[in-house]
Amino acid sequence: MAELDETGSKLTLKLVYYGPAMSGKTTNLMRLHDILAPDLKGEIMTLETQNDRTLFFDLLPLGFRTPSGWLVKFKLYTVPGQVVHDATRKAVLSRADGVVFVADSQRSQGINNSESFQNLEDNARRVGLDFGALPIVVQFNKRDLPDVLSEDEIRERWAAAPWPLVMASALTGTGVRETFVKLLEAVYPALDRNFSLSEKHGTDAKAFINAVTGDRIGNSG
């Protein structure tokens, strides 16, 4: 859960990009690093093996200051998708405030997607997260590839699920920002409830999202 530091002026949020191996979680983070222009943006830290597979995680820090002077920090993590790294996934997922599930749209990846989503649900329970209340956005990535499930097929399959669906192509940047914004929208209500962001810190949902994405407040419409 979001952490308020001991001085009471710094709020740290953890957002996790989850999904099967090679579905484009790291690519999402890299595009976000390029696209977003918040007040504060750190360098991407990647911990990968020789062949560009994520070993532990990637980390992108973002942040902004509220009109009241609070520092709100976002730590965007990816998990390693390979099945063997389950302990790492569990460690990264613990205390997450929101999750983007990056699915691979290719027809051949259906089983990997569902196994990974099941794994997300299992691990969420293991680390003590309330899966029903956890803000989740499901992104279907790699729309640019041939032989992918059609958007209609995907929407039909996920019709019963409560989470927003976003079609994306992280490689070209399509849908990456929309996914992130959808997640911020899902995360904001709990934050506002716990820390009165709107009332005490002059940061309503729109200002919150604009501040993280880098759109000037009042200038996004």
Add this chain to the structure above:
Amino acid sequence: MEILARGYDSTLSLRELLSGISPDKLSAALAILLDAPARVVSADGAWVMNDTHPLPENACRLPLVHDLETAGYLETAAADEAQVRAAANLLELFMQSGARYFMASEMHIEVVKADYEELQRRHAALMASEARYKALAENLEERVKEQVNTIESAHRKLYQAEKLASIGQLAAGVAHEINNPIGFIRSNLGTAQSYVQKFRSMAGQIKSSGNAALAGAWQAADLDFVLEDFPSLLQESVEGADRVARIVSDLKGFSNVDQAEEEVVDLNDCIRSACNVAANQINSRAELKLMLGELPPLRCKVGHLSQVFLNLLLNAAQAMEKRGEIRIQSSIENDQIVIRFSDTGCGIPAEVLPRIFDPFFTTRDVGSGTGLGLTVSRDIITDHGGSIEASSEPNTGTTFIIHLPINRRSP
């Protein structure tokens, strides 16, 4: 030894971020690059690297940013802003590299620990399962023996039941077939007795008729003796026929040929009436003591149960070698009616005891018992959902205990 993990995402101080780098060498390198003394100070001023040279008043101060926040400052007397900026950037790269190392190692520790715990958990589960199989293997022989015993006992019971059923069928058939002829034999014998009386009344007339030839023939045929012997012959035959009739009636009881009606009764009344019936045979041999506790009314086949009580009473009476005591107790124990028949008779030898309920098993002289009394008794008690057991001490006495469930079915 346990490694304490701080958590890969904990906040790091400047000192921790630069912990992998020798302060002396870094300070020396900075001094040469900047062409002036320089030092690195943590954000809260608590930690200073290279505190040896006091810096002049006009020293400049650049923030060193890590993870979006100022972790410390580079302080130097150097004047070239580009050079100082480059040095600060260099330091930030070091810090980033230090953080990367720290996070990777912390994550490594966490993962290793989780994997180790998982291994231990599986190991414990395996050990438990191994112990279970070991215990199973050790008990296997015993359990097989137990199973074999159970099966054998079930087999014996089944065999016994089959045997009883076929004996019952046979007995029913025999009883039915004998019943009619024994009926008219008994009846004819009675008629024959009256006929003999008539012959007898004729004897005086013939002898006193004065007809010498007739008297001679009478003498020659020894008809006096015949008339003397005939009634006793017939009497013995009558008794024999009566005995056959009794055996047939026992057989019918054994085969349940005549199903009795059920009634709701107080079993104590049943016991008392059985005592009355048997009074003649008992009084000469034993003192009868009734200790009857209050019993709830029971729905049962009264005739059958009375027969059981009578059987047990007569057995007890016959067991008396000298005058003794027969005691009947009735009570309620654990929601069951319990009736005890105790006698101070000769007792039953241990080797005989297990067979006393077997059909046609008798220790009495041939002809004086059918060997069905206790078999029939047990079948009747079983039919009522109860049980009957015997315990005996030779020369001391025998006790039969009957258990009958109260709520066998609602009245």
